[in-house]
Amino acid sequence: MNIPKDKLMLMLERMWLIRNFELKVIEAHKTGEFAGGAHPYIGEEAVAVGACIAMRDTDYIAGNHRSHGHPIAKGASLNKAMAEIFGRRDGYCKGKGGSMHLADFSVGILGESGIVGSSVPIATGAALASKLQKKDFVSAVFFGDGASNQGACHESMNLASVWKLPVIFICENNQYAVTTSYKSTVAVEHVSDRASAYNMPGVLVDGQDCIAMYEAMTEAVRRARAGEGPTLLEGLTYRFEEHSLGLGKIRRSEYRTEDEINSWRKRDPIVIHEDRLLKSEIASQAEVQHVRDHTEKLSMEALEFARKSPWPEVSELFEDMWADKTMPIP
Amino acid sequence: MAELTIRQAIQRGLEEALQNDPNVFIMGEDIGKYGGAYAVTSGFLEKYGPKRIKDTPISEATFIGAGVGAAAAGLRPVIEIMSISFSLVAFDQIVNMAANLRYMSGGQIKVPMVIRAPTGAGAQLAATHSQSFETWLAEVPGIKCVAPSTPADALGLLRSALSDGNTVIFAEPAQMYGVKGDVPDGRFTVPIGKASVQRSGGDVTLVSYGHGMRVLHSAAEDLAKRGIEAEVVDLRSLSPLDMDTIVASVHKTNRALTLDMARRTGGIMAEVAARLQEAASDWLDGPVARVGAEDVPWPYNRELEQEALPRVEDVLASLKKSYGI
Numbered sequence: 327m328n329i330p331k332d333k334l335m336l337m338l339e340r341m342w343l344i345r346n347f348e349l350k351v352i353e354a355h356k357t358g359e360f361a362g363g364a365h366p367y368i369g370e371e372a373v374a375v376g377a378c379i380a381m382r383d384t385d386y387i388a389g390n391h392r393s394h395g396h397p398i399a400k401g402a403s404l405n406k407a408m409a410e411i412f413g414r415r416d417g418y419c420k421g422k423g424g425s426m427h428l429a430d431f432s433v434g435i436l437g438e439s440g441i442v443g444s445s446v447p448i449a450t451g452a453a454l455a456s457k458l459q460k461k462d463f464v465s466a467v468f469f470g471d472g473a474s475n476q477g478a479c480h481e482s483m484n485l486a487s488v489w490k491l492p493v494i495f496i497c498e499n500n501q502y503a504v505t506t507s508y509k510s511t512v513a514v515e516h517v518s519d520r521a522s523a524y525n526m527p528g529v530l531v532d533g534q535d536c537i538a539m540y541e542a543m544t545e546a547v548r549r550a551r552a553g554e555g556p557t558l559l560e561g562l563t564y565r566f567e568e569h570s571l572g573l574g575k576i577r578r579s580e581y582r583t584e585d586e587i588n589s590w591r592k593r594d595p596i597v598i599h600e601d602r603l604l605k606s607e608i609a610s611q612a613e614v615q616h617v618r619d620h621t622e623k624l625s626m627e628a629l630e631f632a633r634k635s636p637w638p639e640v641s642e643l644f645e646d647m648w649a650d651k652t653m654p655i656p
Numbered sequence: 657m658a659e660l661t662i663r664q665a666i667q668r669g670l671e672e673a674l675q676n677d678p679n680v681f682i683m684g685e686d687i688g689k690y691g692g693a694y695a696v697t698s699g700f701l702e703k704y705g706p707k708r709i710k711d712t713p714i715s716e717a718t719f720i721g722a723g724v725g726a727a728a729a730g731l732r733p734v735i736e737i738m739s740i741s742f743s744l745v746a747f748d749q750i751v752n753m754a755a756n757l758r759y760m761s762g763g764q765i766k767v768p769m770v771i772r773a774p775t776g777a778g779a780q781l782a783a784t785h786s787q788s789f790e791t792w793l794a795e796v797p798g799i800k801c802v803a804p805s806t807p808a809d810a811l812g813l814l815r816s817a818l819s820d821g822n823t824v825i826f827a828e829p830a831q832m833y834g835v836k837g838d839v840p841d842g843r844f845t846v847p848i849g850k851a852s853v854q855r856s857g858g859d860v861t862l863v864s865y866g867h868g869m870r871v872l873h874s875a876a877e878d879l880a881k882r883g884i885e886a887e888v889v890d891l892r893s894l895s896p897l898d899m900d901t902i903v904a905s906v907h908k909t910n911r912a913l914t915l916d917m918a919r920r921t922g923g924i925m926a927e928v929a930a931r932l933q934e935a936a937s938d939w940l941d942g943p944v945a946r947v948g949a950e951d952v953p954w955p956y957n958r959e960l961e962q963e964a965l966p967r968v969e970d971v972l973a974s975l976k977k978s979y980g981i
Contacts, residue, residue: 418762422761423760436765437728437753439753447749447753448721450718451726454722454726456729458681459731478717478748481713482722484718485713645763646761649820649821649822
């Protein structure tokens with residue numbers, strides 16, 4: 327596939343944005359600047375970025391509890407994302423959603439959920455809206471190997487297939503549900519094998535390679551927009567960090583070996599893409615360095631923005647619960 | 657003015673919405689050719705076509721979640737759950753998504769959706785088919801919950817639900833679809849969050865909703881024979897709850913009884929009783945009388961089921977105990 331340079335560079339930029347953002351999040355959590363948990367996406371950046379770059383701004387996505395990366399991959403601003411994680415008023419959700427519910431509706435984020443598998447029907451419903459309104463937007467949902475065992479996930483794939491809905495199910499198989507290996511919980515070899523039960527294509531993709539993700543997603547989006555129905559993509563990837571910040575008690579060796587972690591760290595999605603751009607002389611060292619510096623700067627600014635953002639007023643406790651009437655009496 | 661059944665009133669409200677709002681569609685189990693388990697959408701498929709009248713797989717969690725997603729993306733789904741008992745498998749989608757999404761997104765996302773479901777015991781459908789989960793859903797912030805007991809309220813509340821910006825649980829008393837009543841002409845509405853005084857009286861306030869209204873009206877007749885005039889109040893809206901109407905009635909009667917056709921423990925009528933103690937204890941001549949279904953799983957056998965359901969005698973006995981009347 328011939329991918330224009332600006333898209334290839336955008337993929338690099340978005341992956342670096344996520345990486346640097348997450349590093350700041352980890353740093354801020356260590357120093358106690360925000361409470362609660364947060365689930366770092368480091369190591370899995372190519373899945374979200376490859377997929378989102380293959381989508382339009384008007385398309386929808388839904389995420390999960392580990393979803394700092396998805397809004398950023400879709401083009402959300404770092405400042406409001408960091409402010410949300412800090413529980414501040416300038417956050418996307420005015421400090422009411424937090425790390426697990428980073429929704430930026432303006433870039434098509436339908437919401438995230440701390441309940442594993444819970445967002446899958448939501449994205450399916452957005453695809454239903456596209457079909458019923460005869461619009462050409464598609465939706466995608468990111469979920470993990472763990473969520474692939476949830477009933478709602480299977481129900482949604484079935485419904486989407488029988489109704490031929492324009493939705494792309496993206497399993498980011500990072501191989502562990504907290505500490506439990508998918509090899510001991512998933513009855514088939516690959517999560518993507520499950521697609522055959524729902525009469526849709528199931529595609530196993532190298533989740534460390536943003537171009538592989540982009541290409542697989544491009545075909546899935548084409549199918550969806552053409553009215554050919556859903557696709558299940560499985561990006562095989564790896565969570566470089568622990569399940570959640572603040573869960574220090576999980577010792578890596580108890581459920582995954584140092585050798586395994588190191589072998590996956592060698593397949594860093596950003597390094598893979600950078601090396602490719604440099605070797606093929608698509609980008610110069612200076613251009614790559616600029617992306618690194620620029621995204622580091624934006625991440626630092628996001629941190630400063632969050633630190634300076636005001637806390638919500640106590641009176642805001644009762645705001646944003648009810649929507650006004652949306653239309654006259656039918 | 658026309659005489660309609662509750663079923664016909666709901667049908668009228670749904671058809672108006674289908675005709676006037678292109679964003680409305682209905683989905684649920686067997687609502688198409690079969691017309692729904694209680695024949696509410698009978699004939700809709702032929703009139704409005706399969707794009708707007710959608711039979712779903714038996715996947716309550718997913719078709720309710722899909723309703724949330726479709727609503728967020730600009731449509732106004734109307735979802736029929738075959739029985740509110742089946743909402744249990746979709747509670748995550750109703751509670752975490754339909755109810756929470758707006759608040760936890762800081763007001764960015766709107767979920768205007770109506771979830772209709774027949775509710776209640778009394779038809780020997782036993783433990784898994786006889787629940788009244790509207791009483792659980794009424795305590796969830798971010799969704800509204802209504803339950804009509806007359807055809808006029810059914811139509812008026814449905815019109816309000818179909819123009820609301822939020823998800824509304826519309827609980828239909830399953831044994832009352834055939835109840836007839838006068839329905840005004842024109843586009844009247846019944847506001848969500850407003851109780852209704854169905855019978856006026858100065859001696860005791862009787863409060864319930866849905867199926868409970870039939871029991872209260874019978875009890876009021878019995879009391880009237882003894883010269884006791886009961887004021888009968890229908891909540892209509894379980895959430896938001898209209899305590900003002902109930903408290904105003906108690907100011908007049910100084911006696912109150914709550915009746916819940918769902919299990920007595922922890923239900924919405926327990927909340928009404930608790931709020932009455934808070935808001936009107938100085939006005940009450942005794943503790944709020946409480947009657948509810950027995951705290952058992954719904955039994956199949958007719959005698960046992962009737963034993964578990966509150967009856968007129970239970971209402972009268974409870975009033976005797978609390979107020980000596």
